[in-house]
Amino acid sequence: MPDIQVILADLGWPLAIAVAWLSGEFVHRWTRLPRISVYGLVGFLLAQAFPEALSSGASSNVTILANLAFGLILFEFGYRINLHWLRINPWIAVSGLVESAATFGVVYLISHLSGMPSLTSLLLASLAMSTSPAGVLRVINEENSSGQVTERVLHLVAINSVVALFVFKVVVGFWVFQTSGSLTQAISHSGIELLVSAAMGAIMGFIVPLLLRRLGALAQDGTIAFALGVILLVAASRALDVSPVLATLTFGLAARHKRVAFSRTERNFGGIGELLTVLLFVFAVSTLEWERVVDGAALAAVLLLARFVVKAASVAAFAHVGGISWRKGLLTGIALSPMSVFVTLLLEQTKYMGIVLVDELAALAAMTLLLEVVGPVITQRALVWANETPGKEKP
Amino acid sequence: MALEEFKSSKALTMGVELELQLVSLSDFDLTASSPDLLHLLSRKPFPGNVTPEITESMIEINSDVHTNHTELVAQLQVIRDTLVQAGEQLNIGICGGGTHPFQKWSERRIFSKPRFKEVSELYGYLAKQFTIFGQHVHIGCESGDDALFLLHSLSRYVPHFIALSSSSPYVQGNDTLFNSARLNSVFAFPMSGRAPFTQSWHTFEHEYFAKMEHTGVIKSMKDFYWDIRPKPEFGTIELRVCDTPLTVERAAALAVYLQALCRYLLERREEPPAEDDYLVYNYNRFQACRFGLDGTVVHPKTYESVSLREDILTTLRKMEPHAAALGSTAGLQHLVRITHEGSDAHYLRQQFDSSGSVEGVVDAAIQRFRGR
Numbered sequence A: 001m002p003d004i005q006v007i008l009a010d011l012g013w014p015l016a017i018a019v020a021w022l023s024g025e026f027v028h029r030w031t032r033l034p035r036i037s038v039y040g041l042v043g044f045l046l047a048q049a050f051p052e053a054l055s056s057g058a059s060s061n062v063t064i065l066a067n068l069a070f071g072l073i074l075f076e077f078g079y080r081i082n083l084h085w086l087r088i089n090p091w092i093a094v095s096g097l098v099e100s101a102a103t104f105g106v107v108y109l110i111s112h113l114s115g116m117p118s119l120t121s122l123l124l125a126s127l128a129m130s131t132s133p134a135g136v137l138r139v140i141n142e143e144n145s146s147g148q149v150t151e152r153v154l155h156l157v158a159i160n161s162v163v164a165l166f167v168f169k170v171v172v173g174f175w176v177f178q179t180s181g182s183l184t185q186a187i188s189h190s191g192i193e194l195l196v197s198a199a200m201g202a203i204m205g206f207i208v209p210l211l212l213r214r215l216g217a218l219a220q221d222g223t224i225a226f227a228l229g230v231i232l233l234v235a236a237s238r239a240l241d242v243s244p245v246l247a248t249l250t251f252g253l254a255a256r257h258k259r260v261a262f263s264r265t266e267r268n269f270g271g272i273g274e275l276l277t278v279l280l281f282v283f284a285v286s287t288l289e290w291e292r293v294v295d296g297a298a299l300a301a302v303l304l305l306a307r308f309v310v311k312a313a314s315v316a317a318f319a320h321v322g323g324i325s326w327r328k329g330l331l332t333g334i335a336l337s338p339m340s341v342f343v344t345l346l347l348e349q350t351k352y353m354g355i356v357l358v359d360e361l362a363a364l365a366a367m368t369l370l371l372e373v374v375g376p377v378i379t380q381r382a383l384v385w386a387n388e389t390p391g392k393e394k395p
Numbered sequence B: 001m002a003l004e005e006f007k008s009s010k011a012l013t014m015g016v017e018l019e020l021q022l023v024s025l026s027d028f029d030l031t032a033s034s035p036d037l038l039h040l041l042s043r044k045p046f047p048g049n050v051t052p053e054i055t056e057s058m059i060e061i062n063s064d065v066h067t068n069h070t071e072l073v074a075q076l077q078v079i080r081d082t083l084v085q086a087g088e089q090l091n092i093g094i095c096g097g098g099t100h101p102f103q104k105w106s107e108r109r110i111f112s113k114p115r116f117k118e119v120s121e122l123y124g125y126l127a128k129q130f131t132i133f134g135q136h137v138h139i140g141c142e143s144g145d146d147a148l149f150l151l152h153s154l155s156r157y158v159p160h161f162i163a164l165s166s167s168s169p170y171v172q173g174n175d176t177l178f179n180s181a182r183l184n185s186v187f188a189f190p191m192s193g194r195a196p197f198t199q200s201w202h203t204f205e206h207e208y209f210a211k212m213e214h215t216g217v218i219k220s221m222k223d224f225y226w227d228i229r230p231k232p233e234f235g236t237i238e239l240r241v242c243d244t245p246l247t248v249e250r251a252a253a254l255a256v257y258l259q260a261l262c263r264y265l266l267e268r269r270e271e272p273p274a275e276d277d278y279l280v281y282n283y284n285r286f287q288a289c290r291f292g293l294d295g296t297v298v299h300p301k302t303y304e305s306v307s308l309r310e311d312i313l314t315t316l317r318k319m320e321p322h323a324a325a326l327g328s329t330a331g332l333q334h335l336v337r338i339t340h341e342g343s344d345a346h347y348l349r350q351q352f353d354s355s356g357s358v359e360g361v362v363d364a365a366i367q368r369f370r371g372r
Helices: A004-031 A035-049 A061-079 A083-088 A090-113 A118-129 A133-143 A148-180 A183-188 A191-215 A218-240 A244-257 A264-286 A290-317 A326-334 A340-351 A362-385 B034-041 B069-089 B114-123 B125-129 B144-165 B182-187 B201-215 B248-266 B275-279 B281-294 B308-318 B320-326 B329-341 B344-355 B358-370
Strands: B014-024 B049-052 B058-062 B092-095 B134-140 B228-231 B236-243 B296-298 B305-307
Touching: A004 A035, A004 A264, A035 A133, A035 A264, A035 A362, A061 A133, A061 A148, A061 A218, A061 A244, A061 A264, A083 A090, A083 B069, A090 A118, A090 A148, A090 A290, A118 A148, A118 A290, A118 A340, A118 A362, A133 A148, A133 A264, A133 A340, A133 A362, A148 A183, A148 A191, A148 A244, A148 A326, A148 A340, A148 A362, A191 A218, A191 A244, A218 A244, A218 A264, A264 A340, A264 A362, A290 A326, A290 A362, A326 A362, A340 A362, B014 B069, B014 B248, B014 B358, B034 B049, B034 B058, B034 B069, B069 B092, B069 B248, B069 B329, B069 B358, B092 B358, B114 B125, B134 B248, B144 B201, B144 B228, B144 B236, B144 B248, B144 B275, B144 B281, B144 B308, B144 B329, B182 B236, B182 B281, B248 B308, B248 B320, B248 B329, B275 B281, B281 B296, B281 B308, B296 B308, B305 B308, B308 B320, B308 B329, B320 B329, B344 B358
Parallel strands: none
Antiparallel strands: B014 B058, B014 B092, B014 B134, B049 B058, B134 B236, B228 B236, B296 B305
8 A cells, every 4th residue: 555645745736736727717717717816826725735745846847847837938928029119119118117116116115114134125125026927928818818908018027027037136146245255156146147048048049940940830830849949948047057037038039039930829838838837826836835924914915005006106107108098007007916926936946045035035925825816816807997808798 | 761862072083991900019910909099099180080990900091082193192101101100109010911811800809889889799700700901992973873883884893903902812820822812701791792783873772772771681881891882971982892902002003093994984985884794793803802913804795704914904004094184194003013013912922931920921011011
């Protein structure tokens, strides 16, 4: 008779994914709530009930798969970013930078005033700037939305995620410098890491389209070639200790600007992409513990409210000059709510350096859980209120 | 509601309507952006007129009434530049082309306007499949009788306009092997095709229209999707078979070709139109849609088979004095060039071959519309 613990360890993740997927389908059909919110909630509850079965180390298969899932989403995300637009209409970039900076400032101020150490506050503020590309893209694809709120949210998320990643790495570099005293080590953990990741993505974004053109079968082979490119990039980033986030995002950007087709029918990378997404969203909350969530809930609520108001107001302020109505501007800012998946994976990648932020930051745990579940709902509502979803119209 | 009286207008004046595609520059698919674009355009004066179309991924622009090619093309260029600039501010690509090469009709959204909602209720999926883009040309007529005479006399030239404007080879991601696949979508509507044969406005109004209205099938002229239809409130006939070309210059050239033809036909030197002209109408129309300039049409009077390209060139030569009188020689020369270089459908296929993707085709159409 095999040990029940061994069976649970083997079956834990597959069962959790199956339960999360089923729950997502049922709840979505009854309530139209975003599936990913349900995945997150189910993941969190299961992780509390069966902590052993859903444990994951930095090098576990689940972590690798989650990174891969995130890589695929970021590629698709990068593919939809039009850098030329940011040059033509600079107000998009301005509002992105302003909302990021304002979020950083406000979150830092509140956490610092609440007695948190300076460095920890800086890390928390840098993470709070970002909106989850995975959360936003999944809601947009699920709702099949299109319009200015949709377009602008995508571009603003790209901006704030890159800014957040950059600032986070700089703060981590500063942390490393403070603890090790080695400037070289600090720089290698921030600047060089960012540069190498971006370069790897750009090179892949050059090679894959070139190869596809040589093969002459863009439409048929595009999706699989891009998926393989993402797998290679994620693996290489892990091997070289650089950022798979930046690498896959740059890959998408470069491929898009080479005008190579990523077929719309393959959004989310088809069925396998969907499956990996369930895993990603379950994984993102499986590292959180109920006690920490409760401990940090009060501060998290204040921070989240401040983040929400700052983002909405900053983006709305530039709506008119940017060419849209005040209302759509406000809704764009509101749609920037989701945060968690980006943060969780960033922290996962930072763990190996001995920086285990979730353990130190109870507020972050609570924010992550709340935004994993509530964030996508807010984005979905913003898109619906902006009339950018097909709604109840019959096909 | 009885048919409106035919409002007399100055003969041979012309106006152009173009239905245009709104494309997301993020992924080159159609985007439901007409409310956003119309909002931005409403902030300053527009050099013509811009209105929503049935789905939110389309807009329609129309020119003022013009008498010559120079003014028409100049206004269309100003309209285009205004649209392109607004589109760029919103990350929306704007282009011509009779179909979007890979959009899924099921994903389209009906623009929130009572008439569009009614059409959608009645026609079901056909309304969304109507996410196709055409050019309409209006020619002013002094009387309803003139309008119906021109309408039927022009039927023999309808394939010319289909072939010269054809720009819809791709549908749902595939090459349809048609040069204008757009017209196949129009044909699905029960009130499409040709108008009934009558040359008297009185008969048309009191016998045909009144009866049709009595059946309850139609309420106004808008319910007819004919290839050419009279527009009594404007005092015009409206040619509706053209795909939206990829450039406004081509749109202007097609308009002045129609204007020259009308001038020629109004001299009444040709044999008058007859019901039997329509025996070959659908076949000729099909040839033009399927093979474009390479099609073969049957002359409705002599039953002689002729190459469409040759027929167009012969007619263009015959129109030269009329074009000279109307100041539209440049427009006709543009059309002569098309018969040599190939239509927009030919251009789009070339773009597919060089870019390897339907997204590349859309991108090329956007660049071509910009005219820079």
